Amino acid sequence: MSRPATPESAHRARRNIRLGSLGAALEYYDFVAYLYVATLIGHAFFPADMSDTMRLVQTLAIYSTGLLIRPVAGILIARMADRVGRKRLFVLTVAVMSVATLLIGLLPTYDQVGWVAPVLLLLLRLAQGCAVGGELPAAAVFVSEHARPDGVARAGAFQQMTAYSGLLIGAGAAFLSGLVATHLTPDTPSLAWRLPFLVGGVLGFASVYLRRNLDETPAFVREGGDRAQRPVAPVREVLDTHRGPVLFGALFVVAVTLVNITYFNYWPTYLQSALHHPASTALASSLVAIAGAMVAMPAWGYVADRFGWRRMLTWVGLATTATTLLLLVVLPTLPPGSTLAIWIQLPAAMAGGGIPAAVPSLLAAIFPTEVRQTGFSVPYNIVVALLGGFLNLILVGLVAGIGARAPMYVVLLAAAIALLAAVLVVRIRFHLGRGARPARGVARSGEPEPVSG
Known part of the structure; x- marks a missing residue:
């Protein structure tokens, strides 16, 4: 029987949750910052006689390598975290990401060193991809394991809200760096693409400094600290013993990726x-939507903690369907420059934001402590790399092929997956939060005993 939390332990848990959420913001920051200055990077790292289209393709190809390396790197990092502890790898991932991001801001250009420049950019993007592949699963597991049993979903939603702040900061940094390079330092135009990475590196090092004093999660210390309980091959253990949760997690991450890319990346x-x-x-419109999703995320976390995952996912799916249908009908009819176009997406973003708000705690909760980070990382990183890396191009093709309403059809598919997840979630055994069982076959008082997935 666990001892009741003291004010000091509760304060430390809240501090661990807040600081543990910071690194995830860097992932989203980097995601947006690179894309916002992609055209400038293309001019800096490829020959002047190359066509604009080919430069952009090469720049985005280098960007995509960071996504493609994520599954392998993320799973390996998760495997080590399940063996040696959350904190050690948690600090390592943000340190690697910070160094790589800072060095991109300091790279020589093609005019200075020729083809060495894009090769160095590629290597640093690979390093970023390795770090990012381990960062969000690590943050989700770390935060969820530090949360109170009745607050796991809220802790995960807070972490995701913090991560979304990286989208706002990334967009703002790219915008301000252009102003600085144009008006304050016109003699150094490269600052327009360098500053976002320099700022990201500095923010990352601040996160490393703050993370030094984080505590190892109580769940790992209590249940994973015994070396005899740790599987020698966590990936094999996850795929052999927890196939149901892995498939459920992959399905749900598809919905998360569809919403994230469509509403918060492709939208502008x-x-x-x-x-x-x-x-x-x-x-x-994009900034309003991101801010609206951030505001709504803690509320969706509260719903999951208070009423359970089945009801939360059902309400998210229905709300996303209704608000997306409103977009489907109204948005394509608005004239260019309409003020309503800025605000019409807000209800859909607040509703759809419940899908990514659920993923940190939901995926962390369906795997036991000894393989939790590996279990999270396998479906998350594979789906994000394979689908997220190409969804922007898929959306462009869908718009060209079936018309301007295509993005809303994609989000309606995500809403349908959320509703399907609400049906399936009652068949999944939970190890954290609402419905968790301390041992197989022993249900908490007042909770229905879930069926093993």
Whole structure:
């Protein structure tokens, strides 16, 4: 029987949750910052006689290598974390990411060192991909294991809200760096693409400094600290013994990826290219949507903690369906530059934001402590790499093929997956939070005993 939490232990748990969430913001920051300055990077790292299209393709190809390396690196990092502890690898991933991000901001250009420049950029993107592959699963598991049993979903939603702040900071940093390079330091135009990475590196080192004093999670100390309990091959253990949770996790991460890419990454491009809104309207709409999703995420976490995952996922799926149908009907009819185009996505973003808000704690909760980070990392990193790396291109093709309403059809698919997850989740055994059981066959008082997945 666990001892009741003291004020000091509760304070330390809250501090661990807050600081543990910071690194995830760097993942989203890097994701946005690179794409916002991709055109400038292409001019800096490839020959001047190369066509603009080919430069952009090469730049995005280098960016994609960071996504493609994620599954292998993330699973290996998770395997080590399940063996030696969460904290050690948690500090390592953000340190590697910070060094790589800072060095990108300091790289020589093609004019200075020739083809060595894009090769160095590629190597640093691979390093970033390795670190990012371990960062979000590590943050999700770390935060969930530090949360109170009745607050696991809220802790995960807070971590995801913090991660989304990286989208806002990344967009803001790219915008401000362009102003600095144009108006304050016109003699050094490279600052327009260098500053976002320099800022990201500094923020990362601040996160490393703050993480030094984090505590190892109580769950790992209590249940995973015994070496005899740790599987020699966590990946094999996950795939052999926990196939149901792995498949459920992969299905849900598909929904998360569809919402994240469509509503919070592709959206500015979509508004400009497909609906012909000016860039200012597209950026404002994107920022409003991100902010709205962030505000709603803790509320969705509260719903999951209070009413359970089945009801939360059902309500998220229904709300996302209703608000996306509103977008489907109204948005394509708005004239370019309409103020309503800035705000029309807000309800859909707040509803759809419940899907990514669920993923940290939901995936962490369905695996036991000894393989939790590996179990999270396998479905998460594989789906994000394979689907997330190409979904922007898929969306462009869908818009060209079936029309301007295509992105809303994609989000409706995500809502349908959330509703399917609500049906399936009652068949999954939980190890953290609401419905968790301390031992197989022993249900908590007042909770229905879940069926093993």
